[in-house]
Amino acid sequence: MSDSEITKVLEIPTEIFFPNGILNLDALIKSNEFENAKKLDFSGVETVTDLLFWMLKSILSKNQNFNREDLDYLLLNGCANISIWTLNYLNLFNKRNLFSKPTIKLNERFSCCPRISESLMVSLNFDAQINAQNEQIFDQAKCVLINSNSFNARLSENIFNLNQIKSDKNAFFKYIKLKLSKKKTINFYECSQSNSELFLSEKNLVILTYDANQDEETIKNSVLPRLLIVMVKNVLPVKVLILGVGQTDTNFVLQIHSSVNKALKILEKKLRKSVDLHLKNYLNLNFNLQLELSDILNLAEHIDYLIKILDYGAINIDNYSNKMLLIDNVGLRQETPDSPEYHMNEVNNLITNITSADFAELRSLKAPPSGVQIVAEAMCYLFSKPASYQNFIRLINSPSFINQLKDFDLNSVNEYKLKHVKQYVDMPNFNPDYIAKISKTASVLCHFIRSVYFYCTSQDMDCN
Numbered sequence: 001m002s003d004s005e006i007t008k009v010l011e012i013p014t015e016i017f018f019p020n021g022i023l024n025l026d027a028l029i030k031s032n033e034f035e036n037a038k039k040l041d042f043s044g045v046e047t048v049t050d051l052l053f054w055m056l057k058s059i060l061s062k063n064q065n066f067n068r069e070d071l072d073y074l075l076l077n078g079c080a081n082i083s084i085w086t087l088n089y090l091n092l093f094n095k096r097n098l099f100s101k102p103t104i105k106l107n108e109r110f111s112c113c114p115r116i117s118e119s120l121m122v123s124l125n126f127d128a129q130i131n132a133q134n135e136q137i138f139d140q141a142k143c144v145l146i147n148s149n150s151f152n153a154r155l156s157e158n159i160f161n162l163n164q165i166k167s168d169k170n171a172f173f174k175y176i177k178l179k180l181s182k183k184k185t186i187n188f189y190e191c192s193q194s195n196s197e198l199f200l201s202e203k204n205l206v207i208l209t210y211d212a213n214q215d216e217e218t219i220k221n222s223v224l225p226r227l228l229i230v231m232v233k234n235v236l237p238v239k240v241l242i243l244g245v246g247q248t249d250t251n252f253v254l255q256i257h258s259s260v261n262k263a264l265k266i267l268e269k270k271l272r273k274s275v276d277l278h279l280k281n282y283l284n285l286n287f288n289l290q291l292e293l294s295d296i297l298n299l300a301e302h303i304d305y306l307i308k309i310l311d312y313g314a315i316n317i318d319n320y321s322n323k324m325l326l327i328d329n330v331g332l333r334q335e336t337p338d339s340p341e342y343h344m345n346e347v348n349n350l351i352t353n354i355t356s357a358d359f360a361e362l363r364s365l366k367a368p369p370s371g372v373q374i375v376a377e378a379m380c381y382l383f384s385k386p387a388s389y390q391n392f393i394r395l396i397n398s399p400s401f402i403n404q405l406k407d408f409d410l411n412s413v414n415e416y417k418l419k420h421v422k423q424y425v426d427m428p429n430f431n432p433d434y435i436a437k438i439s440k441t442a443s444v445l446c447h448f449i450r451s452v453y454f455y456c457t458s459q460d461m462d463c464n
Contacts, residue, residue: 006075007033008041022047022287025055043077047287050294051275053086055282057093058409073104078112081291083234084120085298095407098236098305120202120236144199145190145207146229148222153209153245155315156190173199193226197233206230206237210256212246212314219244220259227264231302240306244314257312264303271300272411354405358441359396365389371429371438378424378449381417382408405448413456425453 009016009028016027023045028034042048074090076082087110088098110116147153156174173191189199200206208226210219223242230237242260244253275297278285285293365372368389376392383404385391395401413421424430432450436443 006039006041007036008043009045010043017047020287022290023052025052025059025282029056029059039073039075041075042079043075044079046080048076048079049081049287049290050083050085050089050298051290053082054089054297055279057089060093073109075109076113077110079110080114081294082110082113083115083294083298084110084236085294085301088301141185142187142189142199142201142203143205143207144196145188145209146196146226147190147192147209148226149193151209151211151222151245152192153190153243155209155245156188193229196226196229200230200233200235200237202235204235204237206240207243208240209243209245212244212248212252216252216255216259219256220263223256223260224263227260227306231299231306234302236305237309240310242310242312244312245316246314247316248314253312253314257310260312261307261310264307268300268303268307271296271303275300276414354402354441354444356402358444359401361439362396362441363393369438371435372442374424374427374430375435375442375446375449378421378430379445381420382413382449382452384412384417387420408452410452410455413452418453418456421449421453425450 009023012028012031012033016024016031018024034040072090072094076086084098087106091097091100145153145155156176173189173195176188176190178186178188191199208223210222214222227240230240242256244256275293278289278293362368362372362376368376373389376389377387379395380387380391383395385395398404429435430446430450432443432447435446
């Protein structure tokens with residue numbers, strides 16, 4: 001990339017900055033320099049925040065002329081007030097995630113950013129799965145087991161054969177170096193909630209224990225504070241296992257799974273609502289409030305990430321037989337059609353192969369059948385349009401409509417939209433099989449609407 005291809009934001013005329021030095025995102029996007037830029041360099045702009053790049057991602061997703069690959073080369077060196085979640089928001093724009101293989105080395109884009117550690121960038125460039133397959137796990141491979149302050153599981157003493165390992169006799173934690181094979185070793189730490197921050201780092205396996213003899217509410221209130229410690233520490237574990245210690249069964253572990261995940265989703269929803277409320281007056285947000293909202297937004301994203309990597313299990317150390325009840329969170333999501341993830345997969349599967357030509361029959365209808373009409377009106381509500389067939393036609397005639405479907409932001413479905421969509425979903429004839437007798441394309445859209453609705457309501461959104 002030559003210097004002539006790079007547009008430096010700091011060199012754009014000062015009209016893109018407010019008098020207090022905060023970047024005016026609307027002015028930047030409308031500027032000729034932004035429109036003609038091949039590569040953007042935000043390096044040294046101290047007033048950019050994670051919130052700004054989350055908004056930039058949302059705005060650019062509606063711009064068909066913007067080259068998505070350009071965001072892979074967006075430079076943010078020396079930006080003092082962004083975190084690694086900015087990378088996450090930029091990657092989401094290209095339908096990737098935080099752990100997708102970077103196009104260029106992260107330290108060429110995010111160097112000298114105080115809130116992004118070198119170790120974090122190294123870990124994001126490190127493919128643990130490939131190295132594990134090649135038996136290249138090094139000393140930094142680590143498992144951190146965190147007991148609650150009121151319950152000491154002593155798994156390091158009860159499970160591992162202490163005659164074959166080296167154990168530190170330190171009073172406030174246990175350290176064990178496990179040699180799994182000639183090239184594989186892993187450092188195992190067992191500690192309490194109070195000193196867990198000393199041991200957490202990137203790409204750990206984290207185990208949170210609980211006393212399986214306690215009741216569900218007590219266990220939930222024991223697990224959640226330790227999950228928050230992981231998030232506040234802002235580390236990205238490869239997996240988190242919620243492990244019951246004591247005599248229990250699959251049903252109880254499933255209850256803990258449901259209770260903890262529900263609490264996390266409620267918290268995530270509240271955080272996102274708080275951000276959405278302030279964004280209605282974005283231009284009036286001062287810099288300190290933008291920083292605060294960035295932290296709230298990042299915490300919501302972190303919760304969403306943790307939910308995806310949570311597993312649940314149990315072990316009875318009083319009757320240890322080299323077996324552990326382990327319930328894979330992914331397996332649970334696949335098995336239950338009532339889970340949000342099930343409906344999310346339905347949404348993604350439905351829009352994968354849809355094309356603009358599929359809408360030709362709907363465009364030709366001057367007097368649509370009632371089944372098509374109700375699908376059209378429900379789609380209008382999802383896309384914030386007045387409910388009419390004319391507005392539906394305008395929507396599907398848009399060159400960007402297919403991309404809008406594929407990039408549909410589920411977080412944009414607020415209570416108002418859900419309340420109105422519910423009226424259609426509750427109709428006896430609002431189902432894909434019935435609509436398919438009238439129109440195949442309308443049937444797909446009906447399925448899409450129902451999947452979006454049930455995804456949102458299964459996350460405990462208040463639609464009534």
